[in-house]
Amino acid sequence: MRTPLLLIPLLLSSFFTPAARGDIVYLRDGKTIEGKVTRNENDNTYRIDTTRGSVIKPANDIQRIVKAKLPQEVFTERFVSVDRTDLNELASLVTWAREKYLVTQKQKVCGLILKIDPNHEMARKELGYTVFENEWILEKDLRKKQLDLGLVKYKGEWVSRKEQSRLIFKEETERLTTLFKSVESDNHIVVDYAVRKIMAYKGERPYELFTPYLSSPHESVRLVAVSALSQFPATAKGRRKEPPQEAVEAARKLFNLALAEPSPKVLKVTSICLRKFHPDETFRQALGTLVKPGDAGAIERAREIATTLLLKKRIPRVFDLLVTTEPATEKGGIAEVKENKEILQLLSSSLGVNHGYEKEDWKKWWEENEWRFRDVP
Numbered sequence: 001m002r003t004p005l006l007l008i009p010l011l012l013s014s015f016f017t018p019a020a021r022g023d024i025v026y027l028r029d030g031k032t033i034e035g036k037v038t039r040n041e042n043d044n045t046y047r048i049d050t051t052r053g054s055v056i057k058p059a060n061d062i063q064r065i066v067k068a069k070l071p072q073e074v075f076t077e078r079f080v081s082v083d084r085t086d087l088n089e090l091a092s093l094v095t096w097a098r099e100k101y102l103v104t105q106k107q108k109v110c111g112l113i114l115k116i117d118p119n120h121e122m123a124r125k126e127l128g129y130t131v132f133e134n135e136w137i138l139e140k141d142l143r144k145k146q147l148d149l150g151l152v153k154y155k156g157e158w159v160s161r162k163e164q165s166r167l168i169f170k171e172e173t174e175r176l177t178t179l180f181k182s183v184e185s186d187n188h189i190v191v192d193y194a195v196r197k198i199m200a201y202k203g204e205r206p207y208e209l210f211t212p213y214l215s216s217p218h219e220s221v222r223l224v225a226v227s228a229l230s231q232f233p234a235t236a237k238g239r240r241k242e243p244p245q246e247a248v249e250a251a252r253k254l255f256n257l258a259l260a261e262p263s264p265k266v267l268k269v270t271s272i273c274l275r276k277f278h279p280d281e282t283f284r285q286a287l288g289t290l291v292k293p294g295d296a297g298a299i300e301r302a303r304e305i306a307t308t309l310l311l312k313k314r315i316p317r318v319f320d321l322l323v324t325t326e327p328a329t330e331k332g333g334i335a336e337v338k339e340n341k342e343i344l345q346l347l348s349s350s351l352g353v354n355h356g357y358e359k360e361d362w363k364k365w366w367e368e369n370e371w372r373f374r375d376v377p
Helices: 005-015 071-081 087-099 103-116 121-126 139-149 161-183 188-199 206-215 219-229 245-260 264-277 279-290 296-308 312-319 341-351 359-372
Strands: 016-018 022-027 032-040 045-050 053-058 062-068 129-132 135-138 151-154 157-160 323-326 336-339
Touching: 022 045, 071 087, 071 103, 087 103, 087 121, 103 121, 121 129, 129 139, 129 157, 135 139, 139 151, 139 157, 151 161, 157 161, 161 188, 161 206, 161 219, 188 219, 206 219, 206 245, 219 245, 219 264, 245 264, 245 279, 245 296, 264 279, 264 296, 279 296, 279 312, 279 341, 296 341, 312 341, 312 359
Parallel strands: none
Antiparallel strands: 016 032, 022 032, 022 062, 032 045, 045 053, 129 135, 151 157, 323 336
């Protein structure tokens, strides 16, 4: 026998006995579910219709059910009574609606907020807006431009890669400023923490971040800055490209520090750092110091550095500096030919012979005797 169509709704309703319109279901595992509860008498289960969808739970999993209003009903009551001129009240209602997954209702309240304050950050973000170039734009629209503009997301905002790099550098600069300030502390625990954090830096711009501290009046700060830079040698093994200009500048500043450093402790660490940081640039700086008149102490230190870095591959270029020509100081003047005794002393003390200032004699001798020398690691 066929069942009359009018009886079908009655038969279906017999399988589900409705409870209160809104309930809080306490489960035996300690969790709670809020929504409209309907019991299925046939298989002894409960269907709970929440704002996120429906779930079915066996009766044995449920500890108790407390009658309550549905979130939609509570929202309606709150929305009717909320002060539409009070941003705090409206924002509170938005937060509550978000927690209850009432998307449409949340958007409705956000619209009221934006009528009062078009730049209200929370309301804008709840509606899917983000900031780009100081303007609000829907994130879905911004994604369409992302490939064309090369944008990346940084801390919730879409920015160009250049701007991202600038923001990261600014953040790292501020953080290191605080840490280096802590290095000056009298509390050894504070100092130890700061040093560990500084030495743990793994960013991409160490030369720009650490070199400013080489000129600090505090010995401890200079010592840590040199130690930190030593972890980023400009000529590391496996590097295919030429060292960046920032690394070259850092090598020059390290060299200048070595010439004038009053602290034996910092000088020792700097000298060790210079051997591996950018030895070619350091050697070039040392030779440049030796061929120019200057402070006797600085020249002596430059000679020591040059001697340490005088590898076989670098010796031929030193021959060309035995005699140099200084440009005329006045227009129409005569250039000055200068014999550089410091260069001669560097060669003679390192190679054990003295051929005077005749570079051709030195070159001939080197061609014949290079095989006798080997670099000491």
